[in-house]
Amino acid sequence: MGLLRKNYNKCYSQVQEEFAAATSVIFTKQYEGKKCNNAIFIRALFCALCHIQSLFAVCRNLSNSPGDTAVAHAVLATLPAFHELQKRVNQVLAKGLPKNLLKSKQNFAIDLTLIPYYGKPLNERKEWDYRSQAKDGT
Numbered sequence: 001m002g003l004l005r006k007n008y009n010k011c012y013s014q015v016q017e018e019f020a021a022a023t024s025v026i027f028t029k030q031y032e033g034k035k036c037n038n039a040i041f042i043r044a045l046f047c048a049l050c051h052i053q054s055l056f057a058v059c060r061n062l063s064n065s066p067g068d069t070a071v072a073h074a075v076l077a078t079l080p081a082f083h084e085l086q087k088r089v090n091q092v093l094a095k096g097l098p099k100n101l102l103k104s105k106q107n108f109a110i111d112l113t114l115i116p117y118y119g120k121p122l123n124e125r126k127e128w129d130y131r132s133q134a135k136d137g138t
Contacts, residue, residue: 016046025092027042
């Protein structure tokens with residue numbers, strides 16, 4: 001029997017709602033500034049992630065958006081301490097994983113680059129070709 005794959009079709013607003021729900025776990029404090037609140041800065045963060053833009057660009061392009069400084073202050077005011085933030089982010093990320101991945105240890109591989117090289121070899125190919133036995137941790 002083949003591997004069963006689920007196809008997900010969600011519209012932008014559904015993804016935005018799920019993002020807002022997930023980030024509400026991270027930003028538990030409520031921020032009520034003159035120009036910005038949690039709902040506004042979460043919307044700005046979502047747009048920045050979707051469009052791969054800076055907060056400055058998002059705030060400039062969104063209609064009725066506060067300035068990037070107001071959004072940045074709101075985000076910083078609601079963030080918990082680093083260790084708590086790390087714990088909450090990990091919980092949010094793990095929540096979306098399939099249950100069978102969490103039941104046991106998982107094997108994975110890493111492609112290790114000891115000395116990154118870009119360009120062409122100066123004299124011969126051996127300058128950048130590296131082969132050896134697997135090492136501990138690879």
